[in-house]
Amino acid sequence: MSREALQESLSAVMDNEADELELRRVLNAVDDAETRATWSRYQIARAAMHKELVLPKLDIASAVSAALADEAAPVKVNRGPWRSLGRLAVAASVTVAVLAGVRLYNQDEISGVQLAAQQPAQQGLSVPQVQGPAVLAGYSESAEQPGPMANGVLQGQSGWHDQRLPGYLRQHAQEAALKGTESALPYARAASLENR
Amino acid sequence: MRALPLIPLLLGGWLILPAHAANSSPEAGDWLKKLAQAEQQQSYQGTFVYERNGSFSTHDIWHRVQDGKVSERLLQLDGSAQEVVRVDGHTQCVSGALVSGVTNPPESTARVLDPLKLMSWYDLGIAGRSRVADREAVIVTLSPRDQHRYAFELHLDRKTGLPLKSLMLDDKGRLLERFQFTRLNTAQAPTDDELKASELCKPVTLVASQAKQPVTAWRSEWLPAGFELVDSSVRKDPQGKNVVSSLMFDDGLARFSVFVEALDGGSAVDIRTQLGPTVAVSRRLTTPKGEVMVTVVGEIPIGTAERIALSMRSQDAQAQK
Numbered sequence: 001m002s003r004e005a006l007q008e009s010l011s012a013v014m015d016n017e018a019d020e021l022e023l024r025r026v027l028n029a030v031d032d033a034e035t036r037a038t039w040s041r042y043q044i045a046r047a048a049m050h051k052e053l054v055l056p057k058l059d060i061a062s063a064v065s066a067a068l069a070d071e072a073a074p075v076k077v078n079r080g081p082w083r084s085l086g087r088l089a090v091a092a093s094v095t096v097a098v099l100a101g102v103r104l105y106n107q108d109e110i111s112g113v114q115l116a117a118q119q120p121a122q123q124g125l126s127v128p129q130v131q132g133p134a135v136l137a138g139y140s141e142s143a144e145q146p147g148p149m150a151n152g153v154l155q156g157q158s159g160w161h162d163q164r165l166p167g168y169l170r171q172h173a174q175e176a177a178l179k180g181t182e183s184a185l186p187y188a189r190a191a192s193l194e195n196r
Numbered sequence: 197m198r199a200l201p202l203i204p205l206l207l208g209g210w211l212i213l214p215a216h217a218a219n220s221s222p223e224a225g226d227w228l229k230k231l232a233q234a235e236q237q238q239s240y241q242g243t244f245v246y247e248r249n250g251s252f253s254t255h256d257i258w259h260r261v262q263d264g265k266v267s268e269r270l271l272q273l274d275g276s277a278q279e280v281v282r283v284d285g286h287t288q289c290v291s292g293a294l295v296s297g298v299t300n301p302p303e304s305t306a307r308v309l310d311p312l313k314l315m316s317w318y319d320l321g322i323a324g325r326s327r328v329a330d331r332e333a334v335i336v337t338l339s340p341r342d343q344h345r346y347a348f349e350l351h352l353d354r355k356t357g358l359p360l361k362s363l364m365l366d367d368k369g370r371l372l373e374r375f376q377f378t379r380l381n382t383a384q385a386p387t388d389d390e391l392k393a394s395e396l397c398k399p400v401t402l403v404a405s406q407a408k409q410p411v412t413a414w415r416s417e418w419l420p421a422g423f424e425l426v427d428s429s430v431r432k433d434p435q436g437k438n439v440v441s442s443l444m445f446d447d448g449l450a451r452f453s454v455f456v457e458a459l460d461g462g463s464a465v466d467i468r469t470q471l472g473p474t475v476a477v478s479r480r481l482t483t484p485k486g487e488v489m490v491t492v493v494g495e496i497p498i499g500t501a502e503r504i505a506l507s508m509r510s511q512d513a514q515a516q517k
Contacts, residue, residue, distance in 0.1 A: 164457070164491070165467070165476055172453040172474070172493040174287075175427060175444055177280075184257055185362060185375050187270050188246035189474065191278045192253055 452494020
């Protein structure tokens with residue numbers, strides 16, 4: 001089967017216009033990492049068109065299938081309450097998988113180590129969200145990578161940030177000191193910024 | 197039996213949206229009320245340390261409440277002698293390095309800690325007792341109900357409700373900052389002499405409110421639940437070249453500011469940085485009116501700050517649609 005045909009089917013499934021055959025074709029191919037990457041890309045493009053939020057690297061599908069694969073199929077002989085209980089367990093673990101998937105979002109570079117640990121599992125799915133100017137239509141993001149993750153110090157940021165960022169940090173801390181009830185804490189934060 | 201498989205769905209819903217306040221301890225709420233009152237009613241003086249990633253400093257504080265007037269003086273004891281004197285929430289003078297960029301919003305009203313409001317975004321709990329600065333303390337925990345804010349652990353003085361120690365923790369339980377008294381005296385109110393600013397403390401003048409300038413032309417399309425706009429202004433930057441719009445948001449405890457500035461052909465790269473509890477995320481956005489730099493600064497997780505930065509929209513652009 002050609003890739004084009006598969007991609008067409010994917011697109012059809014996403015638009016809810018797939019016929020039985022196409023649906024089957026997609027379901028057969030869904031274990032293929034490349035197909036899944038294509039699927040994710042389509043989702044992002046679609047989200048951009050609809051101006052919906054894109055949850056980066058959110059692959060609920062694989063989490064759900066993993067949960068289902070781990071789940072022992074309920075034994076058929078068990079009738080009545082036990083059978084329902086088995087189903088319940090499957091459904092519960094799917095719920096957990098979905099929740100866990102949602103939780104993935106926002107686990108950011110703040111913990112590079114953990115992210116690195118997650119990375120191998122997601123290699124097949126690294127969606128081109130970084131390069132994609134389509135993410136927010138009308139708002140192009142500059143192509144540069146985010147600055148170095150400076151922890152504790154602002155590392156030699158040239159130009160604009162050297163001038164602006166300290167001022168912004170200061171203004172935030174001082175306005176916070178005026179607004180807050182914990183009066184000494186924002187002040188201490190502001191003072192600590194000057195101790196660099 | 198047919199309905200049984202539905203139960204996980206219901207449970208799932210319950211996990212996502214737990215009943216308000218059901219998880220919060222009323223006792224913790226009472227302690228927070230006591231804390232809010234203490235700042236307005238209790239005179240004290242003491243020494244505290246502040247620690248965050250890459251910085252440790254010691255400070256003296258004098259705080260006097262007299263006839264409903266709150267006077268306060270803070271002095272850093274190590275490094276440069278940074279000093280602030282405030283009366284009723286208005287900064288009277290500021291020393292040295294702190295000085296540039298200080299403005300006194302004319303109608304700045306300090307917000308009081310509202311436990312009921314906090315309960316919507318944090319689970320309040322009592323985690324036991326402790327001893328700080330030779331005083332008995334009760335530990336109040338504030339655990340965020342979503343991933344858009346940090347957790348706090350407050351050690352409140354059992355006698356007065358004053359915060360003796362305050363820790364901020366991220367979602368993995370790592371310490372982001374520590375504020376802790378090493379000595380606190382609530383028996384004696386500070387004297388006039390102690391509250392008097394030193395010569396290094398430069399008086400701050402009230403910034404003329406810019407002729408009731410309308411609120412900034414920027415707004416955020418997405419905000420984490422519970423954060424409200426508490427302040428917005430449009431002002432010139434210190435060099436007097438660019439106009440900077442700033443907005444401040446607050447969920448009752450955590451705060452962040454958004455600064456929007458036109459780039460005017462200047463070059464700037466996106467940046468994300470974290471200084472202990474405070475993140476700064478700068479994103480360059482291209483708008484119909486040209487390139488602007490959006491900078492989010494605050495005590496919120498970096499992913500949340502980034503999302504806010506990307507959601508900034510100018511009102512005019514909205515109107516054109």
